[in-house]
Amino acid sequence: MKRVLAVLAVVVVIASAATGVLIWRLAQHPPPKHPEISAYTDGQLVRIGPYSYCDVVNLNDCETPQTIGELAVDGRHPVQLSVPSAISDAPWLLGRTYEGSDVLEEFTPGSTLAVTIPTVDPHRGKLTGFVVQLPTIVVDQDGNELPAWHAEWSVRTVWPQPAE
Template sequence: MKAKLAALGAVLVLTAAAMVGFIAWQLREHREGPAERPEISAFTHGTVIHAAPYQYCDKNKLNQCDPLGHTVELVVNAHEPVQLSIDGRIAKAPWMLSRIYAPVGDVDHKRAESSVYRDHRTAVTIPTVDNEGRRLLGLEIKLPTVVQTETGDLIEVTHAIWSVATVWKN
């Protein structure tokens, strides 16, 4: 009988300790808020902008996403490139940069150029005018993840996006 009471007492003590730990963790999480999301920054012509994620989903639970963010605008000209800076938390995984260009006055004929960086790169220089004279309309940084479908196939999906639109200054 004493052994059963001792075992029951130990279980109650462990349960109480676990509950106290869980409550303390929840209070800390509530007080501090969710983890800060990584940002990107872009610099050109003496101006720097910082962009929070446009879309950010848990890479392990893709249906758990933050509310959609905003596309940030950056004023550019034809003479100075954009210096893009990537948070180290983004750069430690492979990430994709998409640059969208279009001929002057003809945004219906957009052309996207994409690069994937696997080398932990945290900075990229982006020309505002490409080799064919098209202007940079915007750029997106994407963090992909691989998921397994119900049929067992592995596919790549994006779980985070940062978006910058250019505003042209003559």
């Protein structure tokens, strides 16, 4: 009987210690307050929080951490963009900025979690950056409905410098 109690006491001590370590680890790395996007290319992964994040009903209630991600790119590897379901479950926009012009794509709710972005477009040149936006409709003082966004994530691309 003493042996069973001793083993049980050891199990309780180990379980308590493991629970304490788990709680400590979770407290050290709290989950992000807002959704993050992920961008991957050529072995490099970056996670980016929002540049701005507003209440969808009250666009004056905003947090603007002004986070801008940076991703080193080249002409051989596309960018793989991933958005969490917190973004993809709503209509969302992907704006790509190239040297020559911009491209805006709209995605319907639940349709897309990942997008491949070419770093070079034959008609527009090199990709200089991209944004993910969550749109909403606002009504101005004259009653006109206008598109706006209530959240935005921004990524700037960094190209290798030519050798001197």
